[in-house]
Amino acid sequence: MSIECLSSQRSFGGWHKRYRHRAASLGCDMVFAVYLPPQAESGQRLPVVYWLSGLTCTDENFMQKAGAHRVAAELGMIVVAPDTSPRGEDVPGDPDGGWDFGHGAGFYVNAAEAPWAEHYRMYDYVVDELPALIEANFPASDQRGISGHSMGGHGALICALKNPGRYRSVSAFSPICHPMDCPWGEKALSRYLGADRAAWRAWDATELIADAPERLPILIDQGEADGFLAEQLKPEALQAAADAAGYPLTLRLQPGYDHSYYFIASFIESHLRHHAQAMAVSVAIR
Amino acid sequence: MSIECLSSQRSFGGWHKRYRHRAASLGCDMVFAVYLPPQAESGQRLPVVYWLSGLTCTDENFMQKAGAHRVAAELGMIVVAPDTSPRGEDVPGDPDGGWDFGHGAGFYVNAAEAPWAEHYRMYDYVVDELPALIEANFPASDQRGISGHSMGGHGALICALKNPGRYRSVSAFSPICHPMDCPWGEKALSRYLGADRAAWRAWDATELIADAPERLPILIDQGEADGFLAEQLKPEALQAAADAAGYPLTLRLQPGYDHSYYFIASFIESHLRHHAQAMAVSVAIR
Numbered sequence: 001m002s003i004e005c006l007s008s009q010r011s012f013g014g015w016h017k018r019y020r021h022r023a024a025s026l027g028c029d030m031v032f033a034v035y036l037p038p039q040a041e042s043g044q045r046l047p048v049v050y051w052l053s054g055l056t057c058t059d060e061n062f063m064q065k066a067g068a069h070r071v072a073a074e075l076g077m078i079v080v081a082p083d084t085s086p087r088g089e090d091v092p093g094d095p096d097g098g099w100d101f102g103h104g105a106g107f108y109v110n111a112a113e114a115p116w117a118e119h120y121r122m123y124d125y126v127v128d129e130l131p132a133l134i135e136a137n138f139p140a141s142d143q144r145g146i147s148g149h150s151m152g153g154h155g156a157l158i159c160a161l162k163n164p165g166r167y168r169s170v171s172a173f174s175p176i177c178h179p180m181d182c183p184w185g186e187k188a189l190s191r192y193l194g195a196d197r198a199a200w201r202a203w204d205a206t207e208l209i210a211d212a213p214e215r216l217p218i219l220i221d222q223g224e225a226d227g228f229l230a231e232q233l234k235p236e237a238l239q240a241a242a243d244a245a246g247y248p249l250t251l252r253l254q255p256g257y258d259h260s261y262y263f264i265a266s267f268i269e270s271h272l273r274h275h276a277q278a279m280a281v282s283v284a285i286r
Numbered sequence: 287m288s289i290e291c292l293s294s295q296r297s298f299g300g301w302h303k304r305y306r307h308r309a310a311s312l313g314c315d316m317v318f319a320v321y322l323p324p325q326a327e328s329g330q331r332l333p334v335v336y337w338l339s340g341l342t343c344t345d346e347n348f349m350q351k352a353g354a355h356r357v358a359a360e361l362g363m364i365v366v367a368p369d370t371s372p373r374g375e376d377v378p379g380d381p382d383g384g385w386d387f388g389h390g391a392g393f394y395v396n397a398a399e400a401p402w403a404e405h406y407r408m409y410d411y412v413v414d415e416l417p418a419l420i421e422a423n424f425p426a427s428d429q430r431g432i433s434g435h436s437m438g439g440h441g442a443l444i445c446a447l448k449n450p451g452r453y454r455s456v457s458a459f460s461p462i463c464h465p466m467d468c469p470w471g472e473k474a475l476s477r478y479l480g481a482d483r484a485a486w487r488a489w490d491a492t493e494l495i496a497d498a499p500e501r502l503p504i505l506i507d508q509g510e511a512d513g514f515l516a517e518q519l520k521p522e523a524l525q526a527a528a529d530a531a532g533y534p535l536t537l538r539l540q541p542g543y544d545h546s547y548y549f550i551a552s553f554i555e556s557h558l559r560h561h562a563q564a565m566a567v568s569v570a571i572r
Binding site: 009011013069255260261263 | 295296299350351353355356509511540542544546547549551552
């Protein structure tokens with residue numbers, strides 16, 4: 001579990017740091033970024049929000065563009081951004097050279113099919129290996145929140161829905177809500193998991209929400225001018241499933257906003273406050 | 287003066303837009319970005335801060351990474367980010383293939399030497415052509431502020447110092463304060479302006495500040511862990527010249543901060559408030 005610090009930059013009185021480590025669950029070296037707010041130097045253990053990025057991203061997009069450091073510094077919250085897939089020459093990518101499968105497109109699942117199953121286990125990495133690493137190496141409490149964008153919004157939703165008790169809060173921006181029923185999801189799930197669509201249900205938020213054993217309130221922001229909304233994202237499917245199950249979902253449709261980080265930046269403060277409030281409540285209840 | 291809109295994205299209740307136009311002063315097509323805050327739809331004319339970026343940047347770096355939209359939306363301020371040099375196949379770049387001269391490195395001067403003099407006239411573009419374009423096409427008042435980073439911090443300082451009455455406010459992040467006396471500046475000025483160092487003085491903030499006919503208060507933030515500080519930036523030279531001239535300069539050395547946009551993001555709110563305050567005072571005085 002040794003980690004190598006690649007860079008360290010002061011930001012809003014805290015530190016943005018990047019690390020490389022050998023990821024046992026993925027069988028490759030991985031880079032992640034962590035924002036440590038000023039309060040990290042106080043000796044107390046701080047809550048952590050895990051951010052899962054979308055297709056083609058690395059650990060860098062969110063840290064550079066979301067404007068999250070300012071809010072995390074105010075709230076005393078650690079933010080961790082992993083990469084979006086296993087990486088390296090030994091890790092097979094999309095045989096067709098696409099950007100929506102393989103490198104940068106791990107979809108936060110555990111693959112079952114060769115040749116993907118050997119490395120593509122981003123679910124295990126995000127849910128287990130990375131938090132263990134963070135909590136061992138940084139002043140991080142076990143108060144965890146999870147959020148993400150697009151493919152990463154899907155990842156945040158399934159990680160929370162599949163792991164009662166593991167997260168205190170969950171939110172998403174423009175998530176792929178029903179991957180079984182959209183081109184991005186069908187391409188990825190059919191390759192990572194195989195042709196049997198029944199096996200895909202365990203990785204689809206709209207399918208999982210009906211039987212979710214925990215009712216963690218979900219906050220979602222979705223831009224109405226998002227070019228991927230109708231074909232790929234389908235929040236209306238998740239909303240219908242949540243309504244049927246009586247699951248607490250707040251879906252905010254934001255007029256005029258697109259799929260970009262300008263949209264994320266516009267609402268990240270609201271999301272981080274949603275996480276902070278849930279984690280403060282959790283602490284108080286204990 | 288026709289401009290072509292390339293993209294339009296909602297951000298913090300306003301709009302981030304990119305435009306292409308034929309720049310007469312540069313003899314090439316140029317792209318610039320503008321952030322229009324929500325107040326731009328109110329019918330009133332708003333103050334404008336011009337942001338000049340550093341070496342290798344385009345109009346995009348500041349807009350994506352600085353977190354300025356949030357503050358501009360609150361203050362009701364338009365922000366304009368031009369590119370950092372003339373562009374295109376017809377525009378000669380660095381014959382040595384360097385990143386610190388030519389494309390992305392116009393240094394905000396009017397070149398005097400062939401082959402640069404034909405296109406490299408970023409000073410005229412930034413001081414005259416671009417503001418005229420902005421004020422003709424957007425709800426922009428003639429209340430102008432100017433700021434920038436590194437090479438762009440140098441640009442902001444010289445534009446303000448050389449044009450009394452044209453700007454209401456000026457600030458800079460990690461500016462190249464004394465280009466006559468640093469490797470980046472010596473390379474650029476010797477090529478754009480020729481071997482006679484006497485001609486360089488008109489483009490060097492440390493030289494200009496002694497005789498500046500207007501005393502616009504300058505705000506500068508400089509990271510103490512900036513790897514370019516000692517060799518390239520030299521704020522101590524500007525400070526000494528300002529002190530000798532009795533010029534109002536606030537130079538803030540920020541412990542631990544480097545040369546990156548994480549540094550800029552950490553202090554951009556303070557800078558935009560400095561500009562807003564100066565422009566509000568100017569309006570009140572009129």
